[in-house]
Amino acid sequence: MVNRLANFAHHQFLNSHLFKLQNDLFDAEIAVASEKKTQKYAGLASQSQRLVNLEYLARQSEQFNLNNNAMDLRLETQDIAMVGIEETISNIKDMLSDFSSGERRDENQVEQMQKFAYQALRDIQGFLNEKVGGRYLFSGSRIETSPVSLGLGNDLNDFQTTWNGDTTTYPTTRSANIMEFGVNETGVTYTLGNSVINGEQVQHGVMTVADSSLYQTGSSITLTGTNAGTWTVLDKDQDGANTLRLARKELNTNASSPATDTYTFTVKRGTKEETFNADVVVDPVTGYITPSNPTDFQGVTIPSTIEITSADGNNNLHVTATAFNEDTLGSLTIEQKPLTAVGGAGEAVTVSSQNYYNGDLMTSNHRIDDNRVITLDTNGLDPAFEKAIRALSIIAQGKLGTTGGLDQNTDRADDALWLLNSSLNFPTDGTPPYGTEETSSIEQLRFNNAFQRNQIKDSITREEKTIGFLEVNIGSIENIDMLEATTRLLDIDRALQASYQVLSRTQKLGLANFL
Known part of the structure; x- marks a missing residue:
């Protein structure tokens, strides 16, 4: 038998060379397919740390843009809602201005004015309850809570039943309108009293409370107990410490009763x-x-x-x-609002407010880039919205012909007109009808919104440029030269083929070939 030329050591050497070429060919194919020099950071040696830093900055910029686009959508939707509110207020203001300059007691004009005011309240309530992606936009941090409930009922009649404009009047000041609390009063007593102003009896009931500082003059409160219902606070501490005067209206018997x-x-x-x-x-x-x-x-x-x-x-x-x-x-049947006197030790009463806002006053911060933060603080309780809601409610309250109706309280038109003007733009000419008002206006809110959106858009543009710059630098580190990589792939392929040919040839050679 003639021995082969290739021995075991030679065979092992050729196989290891083939395996190395096969591995190199696999890496070269992956590099060409992925256009990356390597699939591991370790393959870049000294530049791996720089690559990781650049990729982190690029991903951070992408996340900023993702968050900024979402926030811009919310702000844009918020602005659309404010535009709707602004147009609603402008239209009703023009109507109210025409009403004020005409015959304010005309029944048709009064009915139309109150109807439009009520519809405007519905529109504003709808705009302030706007939401995007399941988030309410005007509720502060309570993003899952509908922020505004104006207690409008099913129609204008329901609203005027709640606010008759006489014994139950809509609050005329901001402090009374947004009063919010729930108090359990114990030992409450009620006594009746009459004041005479210009020859007319102003009837009231005196209610004792634990702390009158919790209450606002002009506010409406809801009571439980003997005198359950909604009552308007006329004044406080006029009949002693911690007392409230509640509006009531009752007929008295004839002075010479039962005679005529x-x-x-x-x-x-x-x-x-x-x-x-x-x-x-x-x-x-x-x-x-x-x-x-x-x-x-x-x-x-x-x-x-x-x-x-x-x-x-x-x-x-x-x-x-x-x-x-x-x-x-x-x-004739006369509408009364009687108050039952409760003396002695008194009774336990729960007192709650009529506040229309269900959100909170918390502000939130949004980071638009690594160095800048914007503050978001527009909510449904902003004075710009509250002044408009108060003005329209003052107009809508009280049925035509009743003591609290608009036809019997024509000065409300001028007062509401000032509030609507102040809601749209501040400062407003003239004297505030109900005392000093806060300065916020829809014009200022929209300006703030536009400024914040402009900041966000500028940040998005800068981050996009930054991402482009970073991607170029990342590519210079990890991307291959396609021509060079393809040439190397072909070289390795040819070397592998030649190695297989050598292996095959040496397996066939023996001493007999040389004898």
């Missing part, structure tokens, strides 16, 4: 006004004013405001006639 007294009645509704005398019997239990002559009240339109005066001042009141009772001797 003579009263002067001035009936008002819209532009209509009629004055006459009538002998009547007053019944505060039923709310009936019954005339001696059943036809005395026959021409009274329901509802109407009735100004009652008498020689002895017993029932000098502005009241609302809500029904004409032909079957009870032509009597």
Whole structure:
């Protein structure tokens, strides 16, 4: 038998060389396919740390842009909502201006004005409850809570039932409008009282509380217990420390009860006004004013405001006639808001406010890049929105013809007009009707919003340029030269083929080939 030339050592050497070439070919194929020099940072040796730093900066810039685009969408949607509110207020302001310059007691004009004011409140409520991606935009940090609930009910009638403009009036100041608390008062007592202003009785009830500083004059509070319901706080601490005066309206019995007294009645509704005398019997239990002559009240339109005066001042009141009772001797039913006196040790009462805002006042910060942060603080309780809500509610309250109606309180139009102007732009000419107001306006809110969006857009542009610059530098480190890599791949492939040929040839050679 003739021995082969290739021995075991030679065979092992050729195989190891083949394996190395195969591994080099695999790496070269991966490099050409991925266009990267290596798949591991270790393959870049001294430049790996620099590459990691550059990639971190690029990913950071990409994340900034991702966050900034999301925030820009929220701010854009917020601005769209504010544009809607601005247009709503501008339109209703023009209508109110026309109303103020015309006949303010005209029934059709009053009804239309209140209808438009109510609809504007609905529109503003809708805009302030706008959300994007499941996040409410005007609720502070309570992004899952609908921020604004104006208590509008199903229609204008529901709203005017809650706010009759007489015994329950919509708060005229910001502090009263946004008062928020829940208090459990114990040992509460109520006493009745009357004040006389310019010959008219201003009736009130005195309520004792633990701490009157919690309450605001002009605010509306909801009570439980004997006098459950919504009450307007007329004043506080006028009848002793920690006392509140609550608005009430009740008829008094005739001064010479049960005899008949003579009263002067001035009936008002819209532009209509009629004055006459009538002998009547007053019944505060039923709310009936019954005339001696059943036809005395026959021409009274329901509802109407009735100004009652008498020689002895017993029932000098502005009241609302809500029904004409032909079957009870032509009597009128007068709307009352009675308060029950509770003396002695008193009772436990829960007091809650009528605040329309359900969000919070927390601000949030948004980082637009590594060095800059913007503060987001626009919410549904901003004075710009609150002034508009208050103005429109003051106009919408009180049904036509009633004591609290707009036709009987025409000065509300001028007051609301100032608030609407102040809501749109500040400063506003003229004197604030209800005291000093905060300066925020929708114009300023939109300016702030536009400035923040401009900052975000500038940051996005800068980050995009930064990302491009970083990607170029990253590519210079990790990307291959395609021509060089392809040439190397072909060289390795040819070397591998030649190695296989050598291996095959040496396996076939033996000493017999040389004999």
